[in-house]
Amino acid sequence: MDEATGAITTPIYQTTAYHYPEGEKYRYSREANPTVLELTKKIVELENAEMGVAFSSGMGAISTSALALLKPGNSVLVHRDMFGRSYRFFTDYLKNWGVNVDASNPGSDNIIEKAKSKRYDVIFVENITNPLLRVVDITELSKVAKERGSILIVDATFSTPINQKPLELGADIVVHSASKFLAGHNDVIAGLAAGYGKYLNVIDQMRRTLGTSLDAHAAYLTLRGIKTLKIRMDVINRNAEQIAEFLEGHPKVVKVYYPGLKSHVDYEIARKVLKGFGGVLSFEVNGGQESALKVMKSLKLIIPAQTLGGVNSVISHPATMSHRTLSLEERKIVGITDSLLRLSVGIEDVNDLIEDLDRALCTLY
Numbered sequence: 001m002d003e004a005t006g007a008i009t010t011p012i013y014q015t016t017a018y019h020y021p022e023g024e025k026y027r028y029s030r031e032a033n034p035t036v037l038e039l040t041k042k043i044v045e046l047e048n049a050e051m052g053v054a055f056s057s058g059m060g061a062i063s064t065s066a067l068a069l070l071k072p073g074n075s076v077l078v079h080r081d082m083f084g085r086s087y088r089f090f091t092d093y094l095k096n097w098g099v100n101v102d103a104s105n106p107g108s109d110n111i112i113e114k115a116k117s118k119r120y121d122v123i124f125v126e127n128i129t130n131p132l133l134r135v136v137d138i139t140e141l142s143k144v145a146k147e148r149g150s151i152l153i154v155d156a157t158f159s160t161p162i163n164q165k166p167l168e169l170g171a172d173i174v175v176h177s178a179s180k181f182l183a184g185h186n187d188v189i190a191g192l193a194a195g196y197g198k199y200l201n202v203i204d205q206m207r208r209t210l211g212t213s214l215d216a217h218a219a220y221l222t223l224r225g226i227k228t229l230k231i232r233m234d235v236i237n238r239n240a241e242q243i244a245e246f247l248e249g250h251p252k253v254v255k256v257y258y259p260g261l262k263s264h265v266d267y268e269i270a271r272k273v274l275k276g277f278g279g280v281l282s283f284e285v286n287g288g289q290e291s292a293l294k295v296m297k298s299l300k301l302i303i304p305a306q307t308l309g310g311v312n313s314v315i316s317h318p319a320t321m322s323h324r325t326l327s328l329e330e331r332k333i334v335g336i337t338d339s340l341l342r343l344s345v346g347i348e349d350v351n352d353l354i355e356d357l358d359r360a361l362c363t364l365y
């Protein structure tokens, strides 16, 4: 409820500044805005955190957090199989600012071993990873991080607080691209971070300084989306599991990557650290890039687009879309082939989605 008016939904405080601000909580909306603060309360509740901060995008959350916590000479550990732009931010931009960045190969054991090999100031992992849905054992990694004094940041965009709460598994900070499942309707760009106050206060000061702040209207849309997060994720988890099983048995599909499938390399870890396996799955089709693009373009219900996490199912070709900034060599190490498609499953009737996929796959020879 809005304290000022009694409105039962959070109003959009579309204002730049506040009357007679000296000494007051609200002065200027880059720094603090009531609608945005309501959203930060929500992520604090969802993640069981001490403090939350909202950003203009997921990249805003990631870059601002990293810039706030690191300085030249510090070391960061990331893994190669992450969202292309996050990877580039760490390996190109932060490196240019004098931060040492190491990247581990895909797989929980690889990052845990590397985390033990030297002291990192920050360890940043995606869980579940984009686009091959690898799962890191956050419980084990957080033990190593604590022993070594590393700050563990988990990007939980793919898992959402419904399927995993990284802070409860021992992480220090969780970040989200709220543009995806949290907002959930493909109509907003937003980012969130939550965790211990000692880190989030520093990050919040950096946000105020860099200006990676969220707009009130985007905060309102994100808040509205979060109201249905649980019921959307329940349907999405179920739909994705059924589609993964369907694709695994399809003659035109070579391989399916979904952590809920027994065939997935991280199935056992997924069962340990996830409550649900999420809405994203990837699969390789017979033939190369031409076949993958043909399937993508033949779909009628599933939309070809470079996003995920919405109520509508969306498909993309990582090699030419989300992960196009990775070199051929980097894509090879991660396992992103030209015939790989990434599917974000929505809340449509699962039979309609399966029919759409089947028809598109059957256009292949």
Ligand SMILES: Cc1ncc(COP(=O)(O)O)c(C=O)c1O
Binding pocket: 057, 058, 059, 060, 083, 086, 126, 130, 155, 157, 158, 176, 177, 178, 179, 189, 190, 191
């Ligand atoms: C796992 C993950 N983290 C962060 C981002 C960046 O989020 P945004 O697009 O909101 O900046 C993305 C975008 O696709 C993503 O997939």
